[in-house]
Amino acid sequence: MTIGTNTGLSNRKPRNNAKQPTTHMSGTLLQLEDKSKKLFTFVKSRKCDSSGVAPLKRYGANHVDPATKAEILNDQFSSVFTKEDSSPLPDLGKSPFPDAPQIQVTSNGVLKLMQGLNPHKATGPDSIFSQFLREMAHPLAPALALVFQASLDQGKIPDDWHTAHITPIYKKGDKSKASN
Numbered sequence: 001m002t003i004g005t006n007t008g009l010s011n012r013k014p015r016n017n018a019k020q021p022t023t024h025m026s027g028t029l030l031q032l033e034d035k036s037k038k039l040f041t042f043v044k045s046r047k048c049d050s051s052g053v054a055p056l057k058r059y060g061a062n063h064v065d066p067a068t069k070a071e072i073l074n075d076q077f078s079s080v081f082t083k084e085d086s087s088p089l090p091d092l093g094k095s096p097f098p099d100a101p102q103i104q105v106t107s108n109g110v111l112k113l114m115q116g117l118n119p120h121k122a123t124g125p126d127s128i129f130s131q132f133l134r135e136m137a138h139p140l141a142p143a144l145a146l147v148f149q150a151s152l153d154q155g156k157i158p159d160d161w162h163t164a165h166i167t168p169i170y171k172k173g174d175k176s177k178a179s180n
């Protein structure tokens with residue numbers, strides 16, 4: 001008979017692993033002893049210290065203040081993107097290629113995209129849940145189609161669309177460097 005299973009041969013109830021953490025963990029560790037990757041994945045999943053972003057170094061000093069770390073990361077992200085050149089483009093004459101057809105944004109197209117939103121994704125800077133957008137797709141699609149079409153026609157993007165939530169993800173190397 002295996003411990004923790006009820007085969008009907010005993011009147012004992014099966015063990016509740018939540019009340020017996022050492023038995024459960026030792027059994028799990030025995031199953032994983034030859035599989036080191038799975039073992040370390042299991043150990044990492046049991047760690048309770050989620051500290052967010054590690055202290056970051058700038059000018060030789062460690063910074064732990066969240067506002068300072070955000071500023072350091074913002075400087076790093078800004079340095080890897082180029083600023084758009086707003087000077088006028090040179091006139092190259094007539095293009096040998098045909099003009100691209102004008103893009104038409106339709107309510108049905110916006111509706112289809114809104115109905116395909118993943119309801120389990122986090123909100124953006126606008127704090128609108130994707131589940132709400134999915135459920136309200138029919139009444140919102142025509143208005144959003146007008147906004148998107150106007151943006152394309154004018155060649156301008158609303159300022160609010162320039163804002164995003166960015167989450168730093170550590171990959172490898174020195175955790176105190178913002179570039180890692």
